[in-house]
Amino acid sequence: MHDYTLARLREGLLGERFSATELTRHFLDRIARFDGELNAFISVTAEQALRQAEHADRNLAAGRSSALTGLPIAHKDIFCTRGVKTTCGSRMLDNFVSPYDATVVERLERAGAIMLGKTNMDEFAMGSSNETSYYGPVRNPWDRERVPGGSSGGSAAAVTARLVSAATGTDTGGSIRQPAALSGLTGLKPTYGRVSRYGMVAFASSLDQAGTLTHSAEDAALLLQEIAGLDERDSTSLDEPVPDYDRAIRTPWEKLTIGVPESFFDDGLDADTAAAVRAGLSVFEKLGATLKPVTLSHIHLSVPVYYVVAPAEASSNLSRFDGVRFGYRAAGDDDLIELYKRTRGEGFGAEVKRRILTGTYVLSTGYYDAYYLQAQKVRKLISEDFRLAFEDVDLIAGPTTPTPAFRIGQKVDDPVQMYLNDIYTIGANLAGLPAVSIPCGFVSGLPVGLQLVGPHLREAELLKAAHYFQLETDWHLRTPGIYR
Amino acid sequence: MQWEIVIGLEIHTQLATASKIFSGASTAYGAAPNSQACLVDLGYPGVLPVLNEQAVVMAIKFGLATGCRIAPRSVFARKNYFYPDLPKGYQISQYELPIVHTGRIEIATEAGGVKTVGITRAHLEEDAGKSLHEDFRAYSGIDLNRAGTPLLEIVSEPDLRSASEAGAYMRKIHELVRYLEISDGNMQEGSFRCDANVSVRSRGESRLGTRTEVKNLNSFRFVEKAIEIEAARQIGILEGGGSVLQETRLYDPDRDETRAMRTKEDANDYRYFPEPDLLPVVIDDRLVEKIRATLPELPDAKRARFSREYALSDYDAGVLTSSAALAKYYEETVLAANSASPKLIANWVQSQVIAALNEDGLDIREFSVTPAELAALADKIADGTLSGTLANEVFAAIRAGDGSVDTIIEQRGLRQITDEGAIARLVAEVLAAYPVQTQQCRDGNEKVIGFLVGQVMKASQGKANPKQVNDALRKRLRE
Numbered sequence: 026m027h028d029y030t031l032a033r034l035r036e037g038l039l040g041e042r043f044s045a046t047e048l049t050r051h052f053l054d055r056i057a058r059f060d061g062e063l064n065a066f067i068s069v070t071a072e073q074a075l076r077q078a079e080h081a082d083r084n085l086a087a088g089r090s091s092a093l094t095g096l097p098i099a100h101k102d103i104f105c106t107r108g109v110k111t112t113c114g115s116r117m118l119d120n121f122v123s124p125y126d127a128t129v130v131e132r133l134e135r136a137g138a139i140m141l142g143k144t145n146m147d148e149f150a151m152g153s154s155n156e157t158s159y160y161g162p163v164r165n166p167w168d169r170e171r172v173p174g175g176s177s178g179g180s181a182a183a184v185t186a187r188l189v190s191a192a193t194g195t196d197t198g199g200s201i202r203q204p205a206a207l208s209g210l211t212g213l214k215p216t217y218g219r220v221s222r223y224g225m226v227a228f229a230s231s232l233d234q235a236g237t238l239t240h241s242a243e244d245a246a247l248l249l250q251e252i253a254g255l256d257e258r259d260s261t262s263l264d265e266p267v268p269d270y271d272r273a274i275r276t277p278w279e280k281l282t283i284g285v286p287e288s289f290f291d292d293g294l295d296a297d298t299a300a301a302v303r304a305g306l307s308v309f310e311k312l313g314a315t316l317k318p319v320t321l322s323h324i325h326l327s328v329p330v331y332y333v334v335a336p337a338e339a340s341s342n343l344s345r346f347d348g349v350r351f352g353y354r355a356a357g358d359d360d361l362i363e364l365y366k367r368t369r370g371e372g373f374g375a376e377v378k379r380r381i382l383t384g385t386y387v388l389s390t391g392y393y394d395a396y397y398l399q400a401q402k403v404r405k406l407i408s409e410d411f412r413l414a415f416e417d418v419d420l421i422a423g424p425t426t427p428t429p430a431f432r433i434g435q436k437v438d439d440p441v442q443m444y445l446n447d448i449y450t451i452g453a454n455l456a457g458l459p460a461v462s463i464p465c466g467f468v469s470g471l472p473v474g475l476q477l478v479g480p481h482l483r484e485a486e487l488l489k490a491a492h493y494f495q496l497e498t499d500w501h502l503r504t505p506g507i508y509r
Numbered sequence: 510m511q512w513e514i515v516i517g518l519e520i521h522t523q524l525a526t527a528s529k530i531f532s533g534a535s536t537a538y539g540a541a542p543n544s545q546a547c548l549v550d551l552g553y554p555g556v557l558p559v560l561n562e563q564a565v566v567m568a569i570k571f572g573l574a575t576g577c578r579i580a581p582r583s584v585f586a587r588k589n590y591f592y593p594d595l596p597k598g599y600q601i602s603q604y605e606l607p608i609v610h611t612g613r614i615e616i617a618t619e620a621g622g623v624k625t626v627g628i629t630r631a632h633l634e635e636d637a638g639k640s641l642h643e644d645f646r647a648y649s650g651i652d653l654n655r656a657g658t659p660l661l662e663i664v665s666e667p668d669l670r671s672a673s674e675a676g677a678y679m680r681k682i683h684e685l686v687r688y689l690e691i692s693d694g695n696m697q698e699g700s701f702r703c704d705a706n707v708s709v710r711s712r713g714e715s716r717l718g719t720r721t722e723v724k725n726l727n728s729f730r731f732v733e734k735a736i737e738i739e740a741a742r743q744i745g746i747l748e749g750g751g752s753v754l755q756e757t758r759l760y761d762p763d764r765d766e767t768r769a770m771r772t773k774e775d776a777n778d779y780r781y782f783p784e785p786d787l788l789p790v791v792i793d794d795r796l797v798e799k800i801r802a803t804l805p806e807l808p809d810a811k812r813a814r815f816s817r818e819y820a821l822s823d824y825d826a827g828v829l830t831s832s833a834a835l836a837k838y839y840e841e842t843v844l845a846a847n848s849a850s851p852k853l854i855a856n857w858v859q860s861q862v863i864a865a866l867n868e869d870g871l872d873i874r875e876f877s878v879t880p881a882e883l884a885a886l887a888d889k890i891a892d893g894t895l896s897g898t899l900a901n902e903v904f905a906a907i908r909a910g911d912g913s914v915d916t917i918i919e920q921r922g923l924r925q926i927t928d929e930g931a932i933a934r935l936v937a938e939v940l941a942a943y944p945v946q947t948q949q950c951r952d953g954n955e956k957v958i959g960f961l962v963g964q965v966m967k968a969s970q971g972k973a974n975p976k977q978v979n980d981a982l983r984k985r986l987r988e
Contacts, residue, residue, distance in 0.1 A: 105554065111554070125548060125553075226555050231785035259559075260560065260788055261787075338782075338785055340780075341587050341589050343598075344591065345596060345598050347593075351553065361593065365591055385780065388782055390778050390780075397782060
């Protein structure tokens with residue numbers, strides 16, 4: 026059962042070929058068997074999952090099923106879950122049990138999904154390799170000496186090794202798409218505001234967006250259907266109708282023009298990866314799409330812009346972790362300032378501190394105009410480049426990452442090299458656009474991702490292109506040998 | 510040297526919304542500590558602010574009442590600093606683009622003139638919680654009930670030139686926010702407080718001197734005293750050849766002094782930046798006009814109208830319009846009255862009514878005597894049914910809830926005796942009882958007539974019309 030997509034599992038449940046309880050036990054067994062070597066989960070909520078499964082079985086038996094009834098999923102440990110600890114991959118929140126559910130969690134539960142646990146991640150979602158987690162690195166199921174990508178690395182590894190059928194993630198600069206690419210998954214980052222951020226521990230508020238890591242575009246559509254839509258608790262969530270994604274991706278293929286930013290294929294991109302992505306683009310041509318070169322004049326500035334804006338917002342968002350009301354508190358309470366310093370000094374890891382320092386610096390009097398304000402101006406230019414490009418093309422396609430999965434420890438001492446992992450993904454966050462990474466081939470046994478970026482709120486078109494691609498290819502159905 | 514004092518005020522007024530500015534928690538004062546702080550107020554991981562539209566409407570009302578420009582687009586910003594009573598580590602405020610700006614208000618000067626004070630801006634922000642240092646040994650308590658309470662910070666131009674002008678300005682703003690019903694203005698509960706920027710310069714100098722910011726001014730008297738003391742301190746420094754240090758100072762009312770809190774050098778760098786969790790506040794003309802239509806008559810306009818329509822002195826009009834509720838009470842009484850003049854009612858409201866409110870510690874809205882009852886009473890005075898003394902007795906009885914004006918007069922037989930025959934009989938009885946004094950009067954001793962009037966009034970138990978008694982006595986004595 027574990028090699029099924031969500032869509033097939035749903036058919037199995039409705040056809041009574043297996044029960045939700047059997048399915049849940051099966052996946053829990055796999056977690057018990059394999060997660061020791063992968064470290065994909067921070068918390069496994071077996072008891073709660075089995076209770077939910079029993080409930081789902083009763084509903085299925087009574088013919089009362091919702092869209093996701095009985096389907097096992099996992100949540101990135103950035104989403105608050107009532108009664109289950111939410112660590113955000115940090116010592117700071119090692120003891121934090123949220124009193125409420127995030128909107129994403131609430132909506133998936135309401136749709137009948139069963140939560141198996143909370144997945145490992147880079148600390149506060151800051152990282153591209155899952156090596157900054159307080160709970161240790163996650164290993165890539167394709168090669169356990171390699172990283173699964175990050176920050177949603179635990180979700181990626183769990184779905185890749187088929188410890189769970191699908192998982193949620195968050196994407197601030199590529200944190201869904203990059204691990205999806207490095208793990209051979211379909212990773213969807215919706216339009217900024219399409220999915221509520223309420224209950225997602227904030228990293229960079231103007232960039233953060235919840236999304237999904239699944240085996241197929243079809244599964245991504247199933248989950249997006251449930252989590253998308255206005256939430257009055259998030260003022261930045263969009264009050265726009267939610268289309269029927271599952272139906273939309275099955276509509277007949279129409280002529281499509283796909284823009285290819287040729288600058289993405291320069292020296293920074295590994296040659297074998299480039300070849301796999303080009304091969305993927307030719308699949309779209311075979312489907313009848315027209316490829317057309319596009320220019321995004323300012324996209325080369327997206328990494329520096331991101332590393333001003335994201336740390337600036339993070340430095341402020343993370344101020345609430347002061348040891349006063351929740352989370353980690355350092356020993357000794359003789360002096361308030363000392364308490365702050367020790368709590369934050371001991372509670373945060375090195376990468377988080379680096380970004381808080383950077384963010385504090387760029388917002389300081391005398392530097393604000395040169396860094397923060399300048400970055401915001403360039404951010405507008407990058408958005409404008411995309412807007413202009415979408416006047417000529419329907420979607421933009423290219424590589425998701427410069428290389429396949431790298432070795433654990435390889436880039437950990439070189440933050441700039443690490444940051445360059447997100448060079449192709451950050452643009453969509455800065456412009457707030459929807460994007461998806463889909464598997465398009467392998468290099469030395471490691472998966473390669475192809476990224477599609479769409480105009481504002483065009484998730485349906487994006488997923489439809491991905492779905493048709495997946496009807497022509499089977500890269501997305503491959504599983505590393507020992508996890509088959 | 511002649512010194513000129515230059516003052517600008519920053520007034521923080523708590524807006525009278527039912528819930529907080531970014532959460533649904535109640536703003537009611539006086540609840541048990543931390544019982545009115547929800548997850549948003551506590552700054553829990555993952556929570557987000559949602560703007561209370563009522564606070565926006567209230568800020569616009571203030572802007573319209575002070576001739577401010579209403580910003581078509583204003584932006585919330587984060588002000589970052591660490592403090593235990595600031596749960597998120599930042600305060601959501603407005604920085605570069607406030608909701609209203611560039612307005613003015615008129616104050617009365619001591620010399621009897623009118624002065625226009627510029628209002629630089631007024632912006633929306635959330636209040637912090639409270640640190641409680643007194644009730645704990647070796648600890649500080651944190652009460653976050655106040656965290657997230659909406660504030661309107663009203664910043665004046667440095668147009669004020671004396672402590673009394675600053676006091677007059679603060680009173681004027683206080684009166685206005687209460688008229689607009691956007692704040693209860695309760696200073697004991699901290700709903701209306703202010704910081705003063707004070708500097709001095711030699712008269713005729715156009716540049717501003719170095720200023721200090723005096724914090725913690727939560728009464729009109731403290732504002733005036735703190736400014737006087739701070740200006741004197743600065744003048745003392747300058748006259749001694751020193752220079753004023755730009756710093757934040759705290760006013761200590763117990764010692765009546767200001768003390769340095771922090772200097773410019775160790776001031777926080779607040780690292781303001783636009784709040785990414787909230788959209789810009791976009792206000793169109795339609796909304797502004799809709800709100801304008803709901804504005805009540807403002808204090809200055811009401812005062813002028815009262816003087817004009819009710820033929821009142823400026824003083825009387827000023828007292829009666831000191832609060833919208835008192836003005837409403839007065840006006841309803843005037844409208845309900847038949848024969849009583851607005852002036853008679855003005856006198857009653859200013860004397861007996863206000864005295865009664867003070868005595869019972871009540872607000873006019875809680876007063877037991879309705880405008881209709883007071884009007885009925887005033888009519889009885891105007892038509893001669895009740896003398897002043899009897900009216901006071903009836904007033905006391907209605908306050909006590911003993912019944913309506915008519916029933917009290919009937920039950921207690923308080924109706925004034927105006928019947929000529931009855932008065933003549935009383936006069937005859939008194940003259941017969943006091944022959945010696947009667948003779949003295951007839952001999953031209955005017956002083957004794959007062960004694961005889963008094964005896965007639967006494968015989969009538971105070972109910973005889975005094976003027977009629979006087980007339981009747983003189984008539985009989987001439988016979």
